[in-house]
Amino acid sequence: MQNPPSVPIRPRHEHRGINNRLLLALPPASLEHILRLAEPVSLTRGQRIDCADQPIRHVHFINRGLVCIAKTMEDGRMVEIGAIGIEGVANLLPLIGIHTTILDVFVQMPGTALRIRSDALQAEIERDGVLRQVMQNYVRFGLSELARHIACCRLHHIEQRCCRWLLIAHDNALMDEFPVTHEGLAMMLGYQRAGVSLAMGTLAEAGLIEHRRGAVTIVNRPGLEAAACDCYREMQDELETLFPPDERAASVRIQTDQSRKPR
Numbered sequence: 001m002q003n004p005p006s007v008p009i010r011p012r013h014e015h016r017g018i019n020n021r022l023l024l025a026l027p028p029a030s031l032e033h034i035l036r037l038a039e040p041v042s043l044t045r046g047q048r049i050d051c052a053d054q055p056i057r058h059v060h061f062i063n064r065g066l067v068c069i070a071k072t073m074e075d076g077r078m079v080e081i082g083a084i085g086i087e088g089v090a091n092l093l094p095l096i097g098i099h100t101t102i103l104d105v106f107v108q109m110p111g112t113a114l115r116i117r118s119d120a121l122q123a124e125i126e127r128d129g130v131l132r133q134v135m136q137n138y139v140r141f142g143l144s145e146l147a148r149h150i151a152c153c154r155l156h157h158i159e160q161r162c163c164r165w166l167l168i169a170h171d172n173a174l175m176d177e178f179p180v181t182h183e184g185l186a187m188m189l190g191y192q193r194a195g196v197s198l199a200m201g202t203l204a205e206a207g208l209i210e211h212r213r214g215a216v217t218i219v220n221r222p223g224l225e226a227a228a229c230d231c232y233r234e235m236q237d238e239l240e241t242l243f244p245p246d247e248r249a250a251s252v253r254i255q256t257d258q259s260r261k262p263r
């Protein structure tokens, strides 16, 4: 049987090329200012955005794709602490005046971002009260997500957690098919690879996903949502409350010229 074609999906709040939830929550004047400071960049799989204990030079507003925040242990093993997609920025520490990262941040799923120099963003946050409020809400959301992630790891079944991660990946890939390996998923979930393979097999047998050659295709999205733990829905509800899209953002267009330099 042939793989079904990969179908592009539209994020619920997309406006003319801007998918990032934080940017879409800004009124046009604030958004225009931010876009003037921003530089569109590609995110390639495995690319390091920030390295632990190093200065954070840029803040990336993710526009497509997924980045992973990971803790590297003494023996070299890595565990995901959180994933950031179009709902946020990597890294949030400069938003609270911290300019050295404490964790590794790398690209898990390729995509694009708008990056802004950390010092320029901080100056803009001090100048613009609306932007400041959105960023403060994001810090709150980030802490809430971290707590949810820890609770999810402690309390929820591996199959439910796989479903949650696949839903997040689906939301940020903006395609029904995206790259993921059992090994990568095991790292991201902090679980043994054999257990992850078993869980993925169960989801495939239930007709929720297809998985081959290092890629997953979402076959039954409602089924996947029903099989996921409550953490995914909780996260979505919190995003809707904290970052309602400003419909006026529709009048602002992203400049995708890769050669444009930030001011």
Ligand SMILES: [Zn+2]
Residues within 6 Å of the ligand: 151, 152, 153, 156, 160, 161, 164, 229, 230, 231, 232
């Ligand atoms: Zn959970």
